Amino acid sequence: MTMGTCADSSSVAADPASRVDGAQQSPKRKIWMDGELVDQDQAKVSVFDHGFLYGDGCFEGIRVYGGRIFKFRSHLERLYRSAEKIYLKPAYSLDEIDRATRETVRTNGISDGYIRLVLSRGVGTLGLNPFKCPVPGTVIIADSIALYPPELYETGLKVVVAHRPRIPIDCLDPAIKSLNYLNNILAKVEAIEAGVLEAIMLNLDGYVSECTGDNLFVVKDGRLATPPPGAGMLHGITRRFVIEEVGPACGHPVEERNLRVEDVLGADEVFLTGTAAEIIGVAEVDGKAIGAGKVGPITAGLVAEFRRRVKQDAPED
DSSP, X not given: OOGGGSOOGGGTTTHXXXXXXXXXXXXXXXXXXXTEEEEGGGOOOOTTXXXXXXXXXXXXXXXXXXXXXXXXXXXXXXXXXXXXHTTOOOSSOHHHHHHHHHHHHHHTTOSSEEEEEEEEOOBOOSSSOGGGOOSOEEEEEEEXXXXXXXXXXXXXXXXXXXXXXXXXXXXSOTXXXXXXXXXXXXXXXXXXXXXXXXXXXXXXXXXXXXXXXXXXXXXXXXXXEEOOGGGXXXXXXXXXXXXXXXXXXTTOXXXXXXXXXXXXXXOSEEEEEETTTEEEEEEEETTEEOTTTSOOHHHHHHHHXXXXXXXXXXXXX
């Protein structure tokens, strides 16, 4: 299938605002906590919860499109893999959380929005021992989100390369979506101090791993490439959707290979992927224009094809 078969990219700028318009959090939201729906102002976590004390837990952020939970099973499976890797046995089965999440979405009347699933170690002692937390905590939030201003989907995002490296896999595998996001946050601070919204993180070998909250792709001579999982990254659900479905549908298979900063700076186009960000083009890196310094045609085609697919029939598998 060729590039021309992808959806018209003319709607790239307007669509994020129409779907996630940055609406303020509703005071009437119902939050699912440990088996029951409670009012938002009653949704409280103990100060002795190890998720609060130590970032001891894991989470998922998931999109809802037209009432369908996008790649829901993939997100749930990743959540439970993260829990297994940190020796956390969830209080509820995967199928029970599936049902509870759908109930939370329905109760809050969410058609197009965002879900945050959180598994915490639970209430314990002030010591580090996680096995002194007898009952894990579970929280499900269904609300709205707007990660980037809508106009940036047309003009492109400005990013920097963070000085702070990504945590090595051998220390804390970034594939674990844990509650401890301090490594990402400190790199995000570098971006904010530079006057931009995102930063590229490198591993200790100097290869690109990912951004603080998104995966990264480059386009060169019509070919797409993205760092491999071994570079140290979260194995993004949207990243995989682009590799397996969106890219090939637009006639652009994706190669996984190690990338240096030079590969990013010399690319014709760069774009980021993530659940909240979806697909967004990059205009500048460290003040240097990427390609024409705006969202490129291949990126625009991928964005349009992504939106066409999630609007028509957002896949839940």
